[in-house]
Amino acid sequence: MPHAQQDTPMLSLDRVTVNLGQRTFGPFSLAIQPGERVAVLGPSGAGKSTLLKLLARELSPASGHADFCQQPLQGWSLPDLSRRRAILPQSHEVAFGLPVDLVIGLGRVARMHDPSLASIVQQAAEQACAAHLLGRRFDTLSGGEKARVQMARVFAQLWDVEQGLLLVDEPLAALDPGLQFSLMEAIYTFAAKRGHAILAILHDINQALQGFERLLFIKHGAMVGDYQTPHVTLPLLEALYDVNLACAVTEAGEMIVAPSLKQRISA
Amino acid sequence: MSFLNMSQDDLAIIPARRQFLLQAGALAASVCLPQSLWAADKKSARRIVSIGGALTEIIYALGASQELAGVDTTSLYPEAATKLPSVGYARTLSSEGILALAPNHVIATEDAGPPAVLRQISAAGVPVTILAANDKFEGVLDRVARLGTLIDRPTQATQLVEKMKADWQRAREPILARKSPAPRVLFILSHSPGQVMVGGKGSSAEAMLHYVGAQNAVQGFDGFKPLTPEAVIAAQPDVVLFTDQGLSIVGGIDGVLKLPGVAQTPAGQKRRVASLEAMFMLGFGPRMPQALTALDNALLKVMST
């Protein structure tokens, strides 16, 4: 099951478990290469967010080893870590009505001396389709606009580094499909240009199949699968979610998956 | 004794001049300000700021009222005192306000404060004298004598002391001669309808009650404490005693009977409620012998009903 690795991974988990309340999650073992795009799939409550919190260092491992760039994850100082990995959160709320450019600039707050801040904020906003929002107050923005500003903040954080890690937690779930598409494109472009790896928690199976080259399956608090996207089959997905799925293939050869109420049709 | 209040002794520890130099030194190291105007004023007419109703009363009784430059808010007797400049509530004095009255002596009870203000006044060269009170007639006489010395009226003070002693004697005689059992009296102090306090052991009200041969019905605690219905019922007072001000705040005798617990006591059942003006009854000033007689009469009157 573990994916064969040749290069030195940027992020590696070796039989890591984590305790949350009474529950133990894991063990998680995985390795992520620079520039990889990995989606995490699984039913609600399976432990996807727990895995992300572990990688974000909000939770510490109870056992096993978690390394980031060949150093133990727990050994990184927060400012150093913030220069190599960024997190796009699920919720977009910001207390007070901070101005948008300040919110974007906060991605770089840990840098003591940052002469290019203003130009990076501008470029990051453009990349996240949020340039027109500069100068407004964050609390006056719509949900979609807030998502774009948060994305611009994450872009600003990893703007001038290479081979970083971008953790994404279902940030686009509440947005309309067109916006979801353009923002995901913005993330792919941003990351590809700098060799950043992306690890995203997704609800949308199709988004995962279309945009990500590798899928991690999580169920009942443990990793149950680690596949290159082309190897993922309908029965694997059905087993993951315990539902019947229907599958259609578009003219362009893309696979579209949706829950099925009818008899299962073979892929 | 609390270590937080600057007592008279503490004030003396920091000589005015040294304190002043310290302050001037902080202001500008090279410039030394000379001693202030007030200290040089000793020879001219005396100007007294009196803080404390009893002190003001004594000063009036000694015939030195023309020397009063200002009084505090408790100085309500004689009426003329209320026409003098008021330096406000004794615990929140203003050093500049008092100095503006150009006094050459500040005489205060231990209520006066904040301590920093007293220090500032004394640092400005105006002597601050604190005459502590106790709830004894001898204490009042002692205060009169000390004030007499302080404001250069020793003969008037001696005369006043003699007269007070004679009045006291006359007031105490019928009380001492009386054989009837001492009535149990509950003293209630009320500053606002919601704040009703009862005088316990060692309170100033108890001192007056003992002088008129009455018994303080409350023995469970020291000083003034909030009224509780159970304590009132347990005290079983024959009379409830108020200040005039407090009685009108709670709404007269009918208001008293509505206070929790009072209706269940002998005093409540027989509507025995007495009251006297606050500064008169508990001022412990020159009118103390008269207050004694008035209180005695008031108690006798309600007890006869």
Add this chain to the structure above:
Amino acid sequence: MTSRFTTGLLNRPVWFLWIVLLLCFWVAAWAGAVPVTADDWRVLWRHEEPLTSGAYVLWNLRLPRILFAALVGAVLGLSGALTQGLFRNPLADPGLLGVTSGAACAAALTIVVLAGSGIDIPIAWRFWVLPLTAFAGAVGVCLLLDTVARWLTADSIAGLLLTGIALNALAAAIIGLCTYLATDEQLRSLTFWTLGSLAGGSWSLVAALSLLLLAAIWYARRLVGAMNALALGEAAAAHVGIHVRHLRRCVIILVALLCGFSVAWCGVIGFIGLVAPHIVRLVVGPDQRRLVPLAMLVGAIILLVADTTARIVAIPAEIPVGIFTALLGAPFFLALLTSVRKGG
């Protein structure tokens, strides 16, 4: 991030506020029970005997007092701005969170329990015992609040405020108990703490408070940028490289130090910590780097105006300054509540 803090002290609203503050100083220095003439100002370089009463009052009582009022106002504005930033809530202030009542409570306990225990404290120390215990009380409540906020209510702002209200009630209860147990003499000392007074202002206190404020400003400069990140939430702040727990502790110690000092020497003076940052936020927005220095200026102006009013409305008496800060502060508080309601 710090450069904006420095320029924040020099741009336009700041200049405006500096001018207002200087005008208030000017009025406050001339206003008072004792009349002051232009000559009284010159005694510093002209040796005159004897000193006039105006000159004495001006240099020894009035100037230190108005400087002290402005400094205490700045301290309250600063601690209010820092508290609101820390708790990501415009309704938080050291008073609402129980920090000032914690200080007053510690002072009350000292007055009643320590003095009642009969321990004899040397005269040289008496002056310092209460300020030190008040300071310890402020730090204690701050740390308790921090712990409770972190472990019990996690990220909930409502829970935090409720905790603060609970601590406030607890402190009020202890103060009430002390009042009940206190002797008449101790009660006199207690009144000072609950009323609040700037009457103790002296040159040595002005010097001490100036040093404390300068140190606090120097320290706060390094915190304000990071405090903006707290607006993202604690998790996201950690993601962008802010050591939230460390920052929290730094701010809390600073707030406790500032509040502890002001309560220790002036008693409880309410509302300025709440109102000053809010006024600034209405005008220049919530960026902590601009808010913190401006809140200090606004706090200084409010307390100076309130104290001057308290000094002059009832000459030769003085009204407790807390009445006037509340008179100024309460309407602002209502306006704040209304605007929060309108904003949803």
